[in-house]
Amino acid sequence: MENKQGLFDSIVNRRRSNRRFNPDIPVPDAIIETALQHAILAPNSSNMQCWEFYWIRSAEEKKKMAxxxxxxxxxxTAQQLVVFVTRADLWKKRARWNYDRIKEGIPGEPNKLQKRGLDYYKKLMPLAYASDWLGFLTLIRRAISVFGGLQKPFMRFGGKADQRITVHKSCALAAENFMLSIAAADFDSCxxxxxxxxxxxxxLNLPRGAEINMIVGVGKGTEQGVWGPRNRVAFEEVVKTID
Ligand SMILES: Cc1cc2nc3c(=O)[nH]c(=O)nc-3n(C[C@H](O)[C@H](O)[C@H](O)COP(=O)(O)O)c2cc1C
Structure with missing residues (x-):
């Protein structure tokens, strides 16, 4: 495949947070739909896809959301609004979904690698995602991590906060894919x-286990919508080379 870094560079630089969209330029639904398809392709923890994207289409709901x-x-001023939502509470359903996808691809007895994949979703995901009111599972997880990590590197399982971080990380990556796609279509977002x-x-009628990750407004940006130059802390201050 040819090197597309120049194109990617132009898209990354094209994306700015714009806070005032042109009211006369609508954003075609097809652009949002494509951007949502790109959002779905974002890397996400264990392919659990504990996310949902609420595309607010009714004018009344958009006004309420604004x-x-x-x-x-x-x-x-957004012409389109999308709410990025985490759904850690769907972990069982998603683990099952992944398990079934692997199982589907195995005609007979699973080989070692396939068995590992099946165990990942059947045994490891419950260990990572299950929770209870009193926090017993967190204690068990921490104990397993401490003992497991005594002699060798070991995945440090944590509590509810870690589970929330996991799903929010993945959801934010989906939001970034979405915003880059919008920029590639020559529209703006915030x-x-x-x-x-x-x-x-x-x-949005969401259950207790759902959380709002971010809300993204989309439209044709205006000059007033960009609040200033794109200031960033110096490269050397944030990029540490370990030689
Ligand atoms: C998670 C997140 C939340 C943000 N929330 C807001 C917000 O509520 N209002 C706003 O005007 N900008 C918001 N921003 C935009 C940031 O201020 C903006 O990305 C930052 O200043 C860098 O500018 P740039 O996006 O133009 O590169 C948010 C950005 C992120 C990533």
């Missing part, structure tokens, strides 16, 4: 975490 984004310009999560969750 108010829940605290009236930010990036939401009130990710937002400034919102009333309680109200957004209620409006």
């Amino acid at each position: 108010a829940y984004c605290l009236g930010q310009g990036a939401a009130t 990710p937002m975490e400034g919102f009333d999560a309680v109200r957004v969750k209620k409006a």
Whole structure:
């Protein structure tokens, strides 16, 4: 495949957070749909895909959602709005889904590698994702990690916070794929975490285990929508070479 780094560079540089979209330029649904297809292709922890993407299409719901984004310009002027949601609570369903995909591809007895794949979703995922009110499972997980890690490198399983971080990391990668896709289509976006999560969750009828990762407004950006130069801390300050 030819080197596409130049093209990628132009897309990465094209994407800026824009907080004021042109009200006269709509964003075709096809562009959002393609960007959502790209979001789905994001790398994600154990391919568990504990995420959902709520494309807010009704004008009334969009208005409500913009108010829940605290009236930010990036939401009130957005032509399209997508809410990125984590669904750690769906872990059993997703583990089963992955297990079934592997199983489907095995006509007879699984070989060693296939068995490892099946065990991953049947045994390891419950260990990573299961939780209980009193935190006993977290204690067990930590104990397993401490003992398992005494002699050799071992995956350090944690508690609820670690589980939340896992699903939020993956969901944010999906959001980035989405925003880069929007930039590639020559439109603009703005990710937002400034919102009333309680109200957004209620409006989307989400269960307790769901969390709002970010809300992304999309439109044709304007000059006023870019608040300034793209300042970044110096490369040398954040990139550490370990020689
Ligand atoms: C998780 C996340 C949450 C953000 N929340 C908001 C927000 O609520 N409102 C806003 O105007 N910008 C928000 N931003 C945009 C950042 O301010 C912006 O990405 C940063 O200033 C860098 O600018 P750039 O995106 O143009 O490169 C958010 C960005 C991220 C990644």
